[in-house]
Amino acid sequence: MAPDQDYDFRRSKFFFAFGAYYGVINYYVFRFLAWSPWPRAPWPKALYSALFDGFVNVPVGLYPQFYFVKEYVTSDGSKDLRELFEAGLAKYRANFQADVLTSAAVFVPLGIVNFRFVPLVWRTPVLSFFGMVFPIALSMQRGAPDVDN
DSSP, X not given: OOTXXXXXXXXXXXXXXXXXXXXXXXXXXXXXXXXXXXXXXXXXXHHHHHHHIIIIIIIIIIHHHHHHHHHHHHOOSOSOHHHHHHHHHHHHHHHHHHHHHHHHHHHHHHHHHXXXXXXXXXXXXXXXXHHHHHHHHHHHHTOOTTSOO
């Protein structure tokens, strides 16, 4: 956000809600990873779970939805849902590499700690907290609605 711009509370509330929604998705992903019989040892399981989250769950699940939501929130109402989805998908593709590296830098180390040391009942709340804040930061990083990223 540029210093001369006002803070957009509506946009932040929308992305906070999106982060909460994706926390529910993560709950089921984390349950699956926790109860998966492979790998068995604690450190390999933590590493596998963090890498799965960072390089599969987030890029394939979170980012396409994030860019659609961003298009919806920042649109002027002149596009229908299909056009918003296609515009979001185009931005997802254009930013894919940078986004995956950014989120992996945050969530893989956090995931290793989370999947190794945090009890199962607290794993979703721990990552969901960061997951609710991360879309707000990502939305601000991607700029104002009139900026084409």
